[in-house]
Amino acid sequence: MVDALVNGEPATAVALDDRGLLYGDHLFETIAFIGGRAPLWRLHMARLTADASRLLIPPPDSELLAAECDRLLDGRDRAVIRITLTRGSGGRAYEPPAEPRPRRILLRRPYPSDLDTAREQGLWLVTSPVRLASRSVLAGIKHGNRLEQVLAAEAARRAGADEAVLFDAEGRLVEAIAGNLVLFIGERAVTPAASGAGVAGVGLRALKELLGDRLVEAELDARSLEQAAGILVINSVAGIRPVRRLDDRALAIGEPCRSWQRLWSERFECEN
Amino acid sequence: MVDALVNGEPATAVALDDRGLLYGDHLFETIAFIGGRAPLWRLHMARLTADASRLLIPPPDSELLAAECDRLLDGRDRAVIRITLTRGSGGRAYEPPAEPRPRRILLRRPYPSDLDTAREQGLWLVTSPVRLASRSVLAGIKHGNRLEQVLAAEAARRAGADEAVLFDAEGRLVEAIAGNLVLFIGERAVTPAASGAGVAGVGLRALKELLGDRLVEAELDARSLEQAAGILVINSVAGIRPVRRLDDRALAIGEPCRSWQRLWSERFECEN
Numbered sequence: 001m002v003d004a005l006v007n008g009e010p011a012t013a014v015a016l017d018d019r020g021l022l023y024g025d026h027l028f029e030t031i032a033f034i035g036g037r038a039p040l041w042r043l044h045m046a047r048l049t050a051d052a053s054r055l056l057i058p059p060p061d062s063e064l065l066a067a068e069c070d071r072l073l074d075g076r077d078r079a080v081i082r083i084t085l086t087r088g089s090g091g092r093a094y095e096p097p098a099e100p101r102p103r104r105i106l107l108r109r110p111y112p113s114d115l116d117t118a119r120e121q122g123l124w125l126v127t128s129p130v131r132l133a134s135r136s137v138l139a140g141i142k143h144g145n146r147l148e149q150v151l152a153a154e155a156a157r158r159a160g161a162d163e164a165v166l167f168d169a170e171g172r173l174v175e176a177i178a179g180n181l182v183l184f185i186g187e188r189a190v191t192p193a194a195s196g197a198g199v200a201g202v203g204l205r206a207l208k209e210l211l212g213d214r215l216v217e218a219e220l221d222a223r224s225l226e227q228a229a230g231i232l233v234i235n236s237v238a239g240i241r242p243v244r245r246l247d248d249r250a251l252a253i254g255e256p257c258r259s260w261q262r263l264w265s266e267r268f269e270c271e272n
Numbered sequence: 273m274v275d276a277l278v279n280g281e282p283a284t285a286v287a288l289d290d291r292g293l294l295y296g297d298h299l300f301e302t303i304a305f306i307g308g309r310a311p312l313w314r315l316h317m318a319r320l321t322a323d324a325s326r327l328l329i330p331p332p333d334s335e336l337l338a339a340e341c342d343r344l345l346d347g348r349d350r351a352v353i354r355i356t357l358t359r360g361s362g363g364r365a366y367e368p369p370a371e372p373r374p375r376r377i378l379l380r381r382p383y384p385s386d387l388d389t390a391r392e393q394g395l396w397l398v399t400s401p402v403r404l405a406s407r408s409v410l411a412g413i414k415h416g417n418r419l420e421q422v423l424a425a426e427a428a429r430r431a432g433a434d435e436a437v438l439f440d441a442e443g444r445l446v447e448a449i450a451g452n453l454v455l456f457i458g459e460r461a462v463t464p465a466a467s468g469a470g471v472a473g474v475g476l477r478a479l480k481e482l483l484g485d486r487l488v489e490a491e492l493d494a495r496s497l498e499q500a501a502g503i504l505v506i507n508s509v510a511g512i513r514p515v516r517r518l519d520d521r522a523l524a525i526g527e528p529c530r531s532w533q534r535l536w537s538e539r540f541e542c543e544n
Contacts, residue, residue: 004288013285014293016276016379021286022356023418024296055419056426084294087422094418094449095425107288133468135441136405138419145417146295146366147327147410150359153367154328169407169468177366196405196441 003108005068011105018103020086023094024144027051028084029202032111032237033073038081039268040236041066043202048085051141057087057102068106078111080237084144115238118162119261122244122253123233125176127225128152128164132174135196142199152177163233165225165246168197173220179235180204183220183228184254190224191234193217203236210263230254239264275380277340283377290375292358295366296416299323300356301474304383304509305345310353311540312508313338315474320357323413329359329374340378350383352509356416387510390434391533394516394525395505397448399497400424400436404446407468414471424449435505437497437518440469445492451507452476455492455500456528462496463506465489475508482535502526511536 002010020026029044038044045062052059060083069081084105090097130152138145148166156164156177163176173192175181180201182191191204194217208215218224225231230251231243240261242253274282292298301316310316317334324331332355341353356377362369402424410417420438428436428449435448445464447453452473454463463476466489480487490496497503502523503515512533514525 006288011288013287015285016278016283016377018293019422021290021293021377022300022416023422024416025419025422028294055423093425094421095429096422098429105288105293130409131407133405133408133410135403136420137402137423138405143419144294144296145419147297147415147417148408149366150291150295150297150368151327151409153365157367157370 002072002074005072005104005106007104008068014103014105015089017089018086019088019091019096020084020103020105020144024146025096026084026086026144027055027057027142028082028144029142030080030082030237031069033069033076033079033081034269035077036073036075038069040202040206043205044236047142047200047202047205048083051143052085054141055143056096057085057100060085060102060104065104068104072106072108080109080111082107082109112237118241119239122242123162124245125163125165125231125233125243126156126159126161126247128166128177129155130166132166132168132197134168134170134172139196139198140194140200149177167222168195171221172197173222173224174198175201176233179233179238182207182215182232182234183224184230184256185224185227189215189256190218190220191215192220195219201234201236203234203239206236206268207234207240207260207264210267211260230257232257239268274344274346277344277376277378279376280340286375286377287361289361290358291360291363291368292356292375292377292416296418297368298356298358298416299327299329299414300354300416301414302352302354302509303341305341305348305351305353306541308345308347308349310341312474312478315477316508319414319472319474319477320355323415324357326413327415328368329357329372332357332374332376337376340376344378344380352381352383354379354381384509390513391511394514395434396517397435397437397503397505397515398428398431398433398519400438400449401427402438404438404440404469406441406444411468411470412466412472421449439494440467443493444469445494445496446470447473448505451505451510454479454487454504454506455496456502456526457496457499461487461528462490462492463487464492467491473506473508475506475511478508478540479506479512479532479536482539483532502529504529511540
């Protein structure tokens with residue numbers, strides 16, 4: 001059974017000199033397929049192309065990627081495919097080759113079975129002890145340097161929580177470990193403004209397109225979290241998941257969350 | 273010809289689900305072997321063990337690693353071996369498995385042929401346009417999240433330079449792309465104090481052991497560079513390389529550099 005392709009060929013392994021392995025020198029997209037298609041494909045490809053430009057990796061061929069995803073899906077209705085675009089092999093230590101030949105690694109995974117529960121009942125979040133480094137040149141990019149997220153996920157697991165909120169080293173509220181945040185403060189729905197840390201999430205991008213100016217950006221901090229009557233975690237695969245508990249505080253799951261979830265489902269999860 | 277081992281077995285590739293590939297979730301050491309042995313082995317193993325503890329990766333078995341290096345050397349007098357210790361496969365996305373089973377990846381490369389020239393004639397450095405993110409929880413660790421160094425190396429290559437000096441986002445002088453820095457300012461030899469960015473280099477550690485209090489740490493910035501009469505780049509494989517030019521300024525290669533190079537050579541490059 002083929003569940004992975006490397007440069008279009010069935011594979012189970014990647015060359016030891018791949019720069020993705022040596023240096024985390026890669027980008028990735030984790031894409032939900034529903035009814036055999038990816039409702040957020042356009043946004044994933046737009047981000048992958050923009051990020052590749054920032055990292056000076058030759059841009060991906062999105063039609064080729066689409067064909068390879070089709071091949072991996074092999075008629076399945078639902079699945080998740082992670083596309084990793086590495087800078088390939090070669091170069092001289094950190095120095096990339098003058099003309100990189102990127103490597104495409106596609107991995108198919110089962111569609112998550114626990115999404116409905118998480119969307120309905122909500123998540124338990126803790127405040128992460130891991131602070132994101134600030135003012136990074138890599139801010140916004142969905143790149144392969146994810147040790148901060150790994151350490152934060154390990155800390156959340158040890159705390160028994162589902163997810164965590166992350167601040168940067170200067171005290172700005174940035175995101176969740178694997179998703180962006182939306183806070184309901186007073187009459188407003190706000191998401192942390194892009195700063196020198198974090199990922200520009202495709203799920204958040206999609207939600208912004210759905211909501212327009214009903215969702216605004218602002219600089220947020222620990223006090224913003226205290227003021228929030230409700231919190232959402234947004235992720236392109238998991239959609240909109242409310243927070244039922246933050247550290248020791250129970251949070252309400254309000255009507256905006258439910259109506260936005262319906263909107264998301266109608267727009268991004270219809271199977272026809 | 274075996275030039276790589278994965279968990280002790282000859283290999284050319286690594287599993288696609290290895291977390292080192294997926295997230296840069298690994299540590300590495302690049303170790304020079306001279307006369308069939310690694311003069312800095314003890315320092316490399318000490319750092320690898322300390323870094324593994326910080327990243328919550330089970331510590332390496334240094335005797336096993338030594339035996340595997342011997343096997344890869346296969347009687348060669350000189351070589352460089354990169355040891356990568358990944359968190360292995362498994363876990364749930366960013367979240368590591370509760371009991372990780374690390375993967376050891378050993379790659380043998382030729383001993384560099386251009387070291388004598390670089391040590392004698394010196395390097396041309398530029399000030400990197402890439403600023404290191406500041407206040408990182410990963411500071412000091414030789415981990416697999418090296419995109420900042422990749423971007424800095426690409427910029428240096430485009431500028432035609434050999435190496436570059438890197439500042440953090442807050443203006444502190446941190447290090448070179450692949451080495452630590454020593455500046456001669458007035459009567460003092462100083463190296464940037466550990467801060468929230470950069471790698472605690474094994475080469476620098478070795479030099480400190482050689483020199484004792486002749487080498488001191490201090491907070492340095494762009495003005496420190498201007499004041500420096502001489503600059504060195506320290507790296508465990510390349511040893512001590514002087515800087516002959518920084519941006520448009522020619523730098524002298526003084527006597528301390530030459531006597532330290534002799535000291536280094538006597539202590540770390542004798543073949544008996």
